[in-house]
Amino acid sequence: MTDHVILHPENREPVEFTLALLDWLPWLEPPTEDALTERQRASLVDAARSKSAYFRLLARDPDILEARTRTDKDIFFNTSSGAPRAERELAAAATSRHNGCIYCASVHARHAITYSKRVEDVRRLLDVGVGADLGERWNAIVAASVALTATPIAFGSAQIARLRATGLDDAEIVDVINAAAFFNWANRLMLSLGEPAATAT
Amino acid sequence: MSKVDVIDFLAGLSADSPLALIRDRKPVTREHAQASYRALFEPADPGDDSLLERFAVACFVAGLHDQDEIAAFYRSGLARLAPTESFLQALSAEITAGRTTGPYGAYPKGPLSAEDVAGPVYTVSEANQAALGGRLSAAFAHVHMLVFHPRDASAAHLQKLLDAGWSNTGIVTLSQLVAFLAFQIRAVVGLRALAGVSA
Numbered sequence: 012m013t014d015h016v017i018l019h020p021e022n023r024e025p026v027e028f029t030l031a032l033l034d035w036l037p038w039l040e041p042p043t044e045d046a047l048t049e050r051q052r053a054s055l056v057d058a059a060r061s062k063s064a065y066f067r068l069l070a071r072d073p074d075i076l077e078a079r080t081r082t083d084k085d086i087f088f089n090t091s092s093g094a095p096r097a098e099r100e101l102a103a104a105a106t107s108r109h110n111g112c113i114y115c116a117s118v119h120a121r122h123a124i125t126y127s128k129r130v131e132d133v134r135r136l137l138d139v140g141v142g143a144d145l146g147e148r149w150n151a152i153v154a155a156s157v158a159l160t161a162t163p164i165a166f167g168s169a170q171i172a173r174l175r176a177t178g179l180d181d182a183e184i185v186d187v188i189n190a191a192a193f194f195n196w197a198n199r200l201m202l203s204l205g206e207p208a209a210t211a212t
Numbered sequence: 213m214s215k216v217d218v219i220d221f222l223a224g225l226s227a228d229s230p231l232a233l234i235r236d237r238k239p240v241t242r243e244h245a246q247a248s249y250r251a252l253f254e255p256a257d258p259g260d261d262s263l264l265e266r267f268a269v270a271c272f273v274a275g276l277h278d279q280d281e282i283a284a285f286y287r288s289g290l291a292r293l294a295p296t297e298s299f300l301q302a303l304s305a306e307i308t309a310g311r312t313t314g315p316y317g318a319y320p321k322g323p324l325s326a327e328d329v330a331g332p333v334y335t336v337s338e339a340n341q342a343a344l345g346g347r348l349s350a351a352f353a354h355v356h357m358l359v360f361h362p363r364d365a366s367a368a369h370l371q372k373l374l375d376a377g378w379s380n381t382g383i384v385t386l387s388q389l390v391a392f393l394a395f396q397i398r399a400v401v402g403l404r405a406l407a408g409v410s411a
Contacts, residue, residue, distance in 0.1 A: 026322025
């Protein structure tokens with residue numbers, strides 16, 4: 012057991028928001044793949060996540076990791092009703108942009124592009140920030156995510172009226188709330204347990 | 213084990229309300245948001261983070277968000293653990309002292325430095341450190357950073373927790389606790405606001 016954090020003096024952290032695939036380096040020691048217990052392995056939900064230092068580190072507390080992961084996947088992947096995938100990813104990217112999580116923003120900006128094909132709009136969100144003009148429906152989703160991300164929370168009737176005016180119904184608004192709320196969870200883990208790194212090209 | 217759905221309860225949604233019915237369409241989200249609450253506040257084995265520490269942190273986080281009803285919910289959880297009066301007074305005083313507005317913080321030096329936002333770096337007052345103890349005093353400083361300026365996080369912050377007696381696994385659980393609450397509080401406030409304009 013270490014009493015010391017792991018430092019990465021050789022790492023050059025990305026200094027801009029980017030669509031590039033990033034790596035992530037932990038500040039606390041994750042269990043090695045071989046050392047994962049049955050319970051920890053199950054808590055990863057996807058077996059492939061045993062390759063990720065981030066998920067192996069979180070597997071130190073498997074019960075909350077598993078519940079977190081299943082919440083995450085259903086908020087974003089369950090399209091049986093509610094907001095389009097692209098708009099959930101937009102809320103995640105906007106939240107990450109506003110909190111300042113370069114790693115999370117890169118992942119969810121790429122997802123937003125995959126589902127919307129709006130490369131230039133997503134790139135502007137990263138480059139300009141949450142004030143970028145992305146068209147009224149996306150602007151309303153970004154503004155709602157930003158208001159919900161503020162502490163104290165600034166989300167209320169004004170943001171809801173704007174979402175409704177641009178065509179979102181209550182089930183879709185609930186998905187935007189959940190997506191932005193969830194990234195206030197994810198950003199804090201990513202930002203505080205390790206640091207992003209450029210991947211070798 | 214808590215049978216009440218905590219998010220519905222805190223948002224004031226009755227089981228047959230329109231928003232509870234919308235939530236019912238995504239039973240996996242509902243079930244695992246609740247399972248997350250239970251994993252953190254009704255753990256099978258609290259391990260390295262005592263229940264008193266967990267509920268005290270939750271009171272602090274809800275208080276920093278200025279959410280009285282959510283803070284009262286976690287305070288009732290804390291009350292079941294019989295904290296001393298001086299502990300509760302120190303907790304209340306630190307919530308008041310810690311309140312500010314976020315997110316703020318600095319980016320790694322470079323083009324984003326133009327977006328750096330200055331804000332306070334909080335520590336527990338000397339007067340309240342004795343009542344809260346060394347572990348929780350260190351935790352509260354970290355928790356305040358996670359709530360208001362998470363982009364300032366660094367390895368040095370985790371070293372301070374290790375130095376104060378938190379284990380590696382204990383720090384993971386503490387981080388999950390604060391991060392989960394950042395989610396839960398926003399889900400509750402968002403649903404409550406939506407219910408308020410849907411009547």
